[in-house]
Amino acid sequence: MKKWVAIFLSLVLAVCWLIPGGLAEGSEAAGDNETETAAPRGKVVVLATGGTIAGVGDPGKVTGYKPGTLTAEILLWGVPEIDEVADIEAIQVCNVNSDDMTAEIWLTLAETINRMADDPEVKGFVITHGTDTMEETAYFLNLTLKTDKPVVLTGAMRPSTALSADGPLNLYEAVCLAASEEAVGQGVLIVFSDRIYAARSMSKTSTYSVMAISAGEVGSIGIMRDGIVHLYESPSRKHTLASEFDVSGLDTLPKVSVLYFSVDADPGLLRYAAEHSDGLVIAGAGAGEFSLEWIDIINSLTIPVVISSRINDGIITKDNLLCKNTIAANTLSPQKAAILLRLALAKDPEISQDSLEELFLQY
Ligand code: GLU
Numbered sequence: 001m002k003k004w005v006a007i008f009l010s011l012v013l014a015v016c017w018l019i020p021g022g023l024a025e026g027s028e029a030a031g032d033n034e035t036e037t038a039a040p041r042g043k044v045v046v047l048a049t050g051g052t053i054a055g056v057g058d059p060g061k062v063t064g065y066k067p068g069t070l071t072a073e074i075l076l077w078g079v080p081e082i083d084e085v086a087d088i089e090a091i092q093v094c095n096v097n098s099d100d101m102t103a104e105i106w107l108t109l110a111e112t113i114n115r116m117a118d119d120p121e122v123k124g125f126v127i128t129h130g131t132d133t134m135e136e137t138a139y140f141l142n143l144t145l146k147t148d149k150p151v152v153l154t155g156a157m158r159p160s161t162a163l164s165a166d167g168p169l170n171l172y173e174a175v176c177l178a179a180s181e182e183a184v185g186q187g188v189l190i191v192f193s194d195r196i197y198a199a200r201s202m203s204k205t206s207t208y209s210v211m212a213i214s215a216g217e218v219g220s221i222g223i224m225r226d227g228i229v230h231l232y233e234s235p236s237r238k239h240t241l242a243s244e245f246d247v248s249g250l251d252t253l254p255k256v257s258v259l260y261f262s263v264d265a266d267p268g269l270l271r272y273a274a275e276h277s278d279g280l281v282i283a284g285a286g287a288g289e290f291s292l293e294w295i296d297i298i299n300s301l302t303i304p305v306v307i308s309s310r311i312n313d314g315i316i317t318k319d320n321l322l323c324k325n326t327i328a329a330n331t332l333s334p335q336k337a338a339i340l341l342r343l344a345l346a347k348d349p350e351i352s353q354d355s356l357e358e359l360f361l362q363y
Contacts, residue, residue: 041085041086041087042086042087042121042122042123042179043086043087043088043089043119043121043122043123044085044086044087044088044089044122044123044124044125044126044175044178044179045088045089045090045091045113045116045122045124045125045126046072046075046076046088046089046090046091046125046126046127046128046175047072047091047093047109047112047113047125047126047127047128048071048072048075048090048091048092048093048095048127048128049068049093049094049095049096049098049101049105049109049127049128049129049130049137050067050068050094050095050096050097050098050128050129050130051067051068051096051097051098051128051129051130051131051132051134051155051156052065052067052130052131052155052156052157052158052159052167053075053128053129053130053154053155053156053160053167053170053171054067054068054069054070054071054075054095054128054160054167055067055068055069055070055156055159055160055161056069056070056159056160056161057159057161057162058161059161060161060162060163061159061161061162062157062158062159062162062163062208065159065161065162067096067097067098067130067159068094068095068096068097068130069095070160071092071095072090072091072092072128073090075128075160075167075171076088076090076171078160078167078168079168079171079172081172081227082171082172082175085172085175085176085179085227086123086175086178086179088175091112093105093108093109093112096130097130097132098129098130098131098132098133098134098137098155099130099132099133101129101130101133101136101137103252103253103342104251104252106137106140106141106144106253107247107250107251107252107253109127109137109141110140110141110144110145110247110248111247111248113125113141113145113147113151114145114146114147114248117145117146117147117149122149123149123150123178123179124149124150124151124152124177124178124179124180124183125149125150125151125152125178126152126153126154126171126174126175126178127141127151127152127153127154128153128154128155128171128174129153129154129155130155131155131156131157131192131204131212131213132204133335134153134155134190134202134204134213135190135199135202135203135204135333135335135336136335136336136339137153138153138188138190138199138202139188139199139200139336139339139340140339140343141188141199142187142188142198142199142200142239142240142243143239143243143245143339143340143343143363144243144245144246144247144343145188145240146240146241146246147240147241148184148185148240148241149184150177150178150179150180150183150184150186150189151178151188151189152174152177152178152183152188152189152190152191153174153188153189153190153191153199154170154171154173154174154190154191154192155167155170155192156170157206157208157209157210157212158210166193166210169194170191170192170193172227173191173194173224173227174191176224176227176228176229177189177191177196177224177229180229182222182229182231183229183231185234185240185241186198186221186231186234186235187199187200187235187239187240188239188240189221190202190213191224192211192212192213193210193211193213194223194224194225195213195220195222195223195224196220196221196222196223196224196229196231197213197214197215197220197221198215198218198221198233198235199235199239200235200237200239200332200336200363201215201216201218201219201235201331202214202215203215203216203312203333205312216312216313217313217314218331219233221233221234221235237362237363238362238363239363243363244347245343245346245347246347247343247346250346253342253343253345253346254278254279254342254345254346254349255276255277255278255279255342256277256278256279256280256281256338256341256342256345257273257276257277257279257280257281257338258280258281258282258283258334258335258338259273259280259281259282259283260283260310260334261282261283261284261285261289261290261291261294261310262285265290265291265294267293267294267297270294270297270298271297274297274301274303277303278303278304278345278349279303279304279305279306279341279342279345280301280303280304280305280306281305281306281307281308281329281334281335281337281338281341282294282298282305282306282307282308282326282334283308283309283310283334284307284308284309284310284316285309285310285311286309286311287309287314287316287320288307288308288309288316288320288321288322288328288329289322290322295322295323298322298323298325298326299323299324299325301325304327304341304344304345304351304353304356305323305325305326305327306326306327306328306329306337306338306340306341306356306360307320307321307322307323307326307327307328307329308329308332308333308334308337309329309334310334312333314331315330315331316328316329316330316331317330318357325353327353327356327357327360328357328360329360330360330361332360337360340359340360340363341356344356344359
């Protein structure tokens with residue numbers, strides 16, 4: 001008798017799973033029209049690179065953890081709500097503290113996204129990343145990806161084992177944004193604590209807060225609420241399909257060093273960096289200024305020198321420059337100016353000062 005009950009139950013289960021969506025979903029969807037049920041969901045590719053979002057530490061604690069520990073699959077498993085948004089393909093690109101990010105990993109990310117973006121099934125991409133250098137990876141990809149499909153970076157300030165870990169909601173919102181029509185053609189975006197940022201203007205501005213990401217005077221360009229995208233602005237500087245930078249076939253980038261000026265800053269550091277780099281970026285004081293000693297050395301250099309500021313907000317233009325052979329970073333932070341200079345030198349190692357000036361006005 002038991003055997004017949006088991007066979008009967010197996011048949012019922014089999015029939016339920018053969019009906020698309022299974023028994024539970026089937027009954028919920030009973031009122032839906034056919035077009036909605038049959039609509040293709042599309043795929044979001046999640047590229048995991050590590051960071052605090054994949055960090056593990058002492059239960060409840062927010063410090064002293066190891067970033068880049070959990071895999072992409074485990075991160076996704078922790079947010080089952082994502083299943084309702086899109087089909088997911090998870091790729092573990094690396095699993096590092098983002099202070100160990102490299103140009104080689106950037107090139108792998110660019111190559112992977114550029115290749116997979118041709119797949120019509122793929123709607124968008126999410127990159128999980130440590131917050132320390134997220135702004136650099138985002139800006140690099142913003143200048144080198146050849147797609148208008150959404151590419152969204154996210155991370156966390158609290159490890160997965162902390163009380164009120166912020167990673168799961170950030171990951172959910174990133175997938176929703178990457179699957180959205182609103183994010184198409186906006187360049188590389190960042191979603192963090194419900195806010196949407198454009199790659200060029202976003203930076204990390206707090207060492208501890210869950211609101212650690214901001215965009216200074218430019219501000220965020222949108223807001224996420226319960227998975228819904230509310231976008232208000234579009235980035236106006238050149239990016240992705242309009243960008244002239246093509247990194248296909250490259251396996252590394254030219255070396256650009258960033259020098260931070262402070263009172264009595266050792267001119268020897270500047271000389272050393274100039275001898276061992278293809279270009280320099282100076283994080284000057286105020287509107288990109290530095291001492292008379294530094295002016296003398298910089299005046300004598302023949303490699304490109306871009307002048308940025310150690311201050312977060314503000315602009316540096318040609319009229320601010322202390323040395324005629326330098327290029328103004330405009331509003332780019334020193335670390336982002338270094339990326340644009342590396343790409344410019346990769347395209348043309350002999351690039352002229354005029355052409356560099358033009359690039360820093362366009363990107
Ligand atoms: N240093 C770590 C990283 O960038 C922690 C910062 C974070 O992920 O929030 O990977």
